[in-house]
Amino acid sequence: MNKTIDIQDLGHKDYKDTWDYQEALFKAIVDTKIKNRREGTEIATDNHFLFVEHPHVYTLGKSGDLSNLLLNEAQLESKGATFYKINRGGDITYHGPGQIVGYPILDLENFFTDIHKYLRLLEEMIILTLAEYGLKAERSEGETGVWLDVGTPFARKICAMGVRASRWVTMHGFALNVNADLGYFDNIIPCGIRGKAVTSLNVELGMQTVDEEEVKAKLLKHFATLFEAELKGVEV
Template sequence: MGNKTIELQDLGLKDYKETWDYQEGLFQAIVDTKIRNRRQNAQETTRNHFLFVEHPHVYTLGKSGDMANLLVDQAQLDAKGASFYKINRGGDITYHGPGQIVGYPILDLENFFTDIHKYLRLLEEMVIRTLAEYGLKAERSEGETGVWLDVGTPFARKICAMGVRASRWVTMHGFALNVNADLGYFDLMIPCGIKDKAVTSLNVELGKAEVPMEEVKQKLLAHFTSLFEAEFKKK
């Protein structure tokens, strides 16, 4: 039986690049353990991590992304107080900012199951079940990773973006759920490279000025625990 305990950290508001570097360190430590185990025919337990974070305004472009989907230049980014990074996850362009819950599960999937497709579907299911607790019917959109509302209608809108990287069955990057996000920042890009689709946030859907972020995090963790048959411990 693999190690299904996950070390949980809430990093608060943290710079994207600093968080990315931190993720890379945790990711590489797990990969290194797996390499040692294979070379030495050992059974050293691999660790699992889950990071919650909010980022200052930032746009990130995945490996297969198109720069044309960022609709502003560096000077305009500077004027909006936003930064930009090309990164090593899948997917196209994504925005992160205050009021958005970003989750980075850094897991050895060999502790759970070895199926990236299943991993992504379970992350989506975690968000779908969380939003259901707020009375929202969220869904998947065929061929488009993430979580959406009113799929198949002219009013389809995305509420949660996802993009992951995996190597040797170790994951990094993850999901970004708009809770109290400033949706104006999405106008500066073509979200995930998908034209003619809107973006929304939980507070907008509920008609509230603000939804408690900690409340949403606890719901996400409860559904993650159930779906992955895992347990969390705070680091």
């Protein structure tokens, strides 16, 4: 089993270009697995973790409801935003500047074969990172992602998640609001959940901006520990 994960920070990159890149990495891993099965070889499969910040974009998961997008095409254009219907789980979400998006593209057979556990570990990575900033983040039963003040009238989501997996290979991932413009969430019913707010780390800390590179370093530190992985391309 290969527990080494190649870390790449793509910087500010178009959503569709990043999606295509994810698909290429995903396909390469799946093709290796198919070759191993067909030919009896034991070629190690790769693992990747991409950080990226997208321009304003709304994405709708394969089981999502288009009515949760509250803008028409002209209104999207006026806000400088794009829209894609994609092949992850979950409903609608927003990506944009000030948000740390992470896409782990892993062969889970290098780690464990349990999608539920995979999602819970991604949530735990976020929870542990936010704890370092003095925030008590939690899971909300039946709602994937990470929340604050769960079970109160003030519950608010700080991190959305949506993944795809095939042949135990993952893609898509999480979006953590760090310095996000929360006004863009007013144009959707986030994740199809009505009546709950969305927040950002800088808002919770009462800061104008939070150091995003520092947040990424903390995320990777906890990711490496939780997945018992060795990270390549970065020091943790």
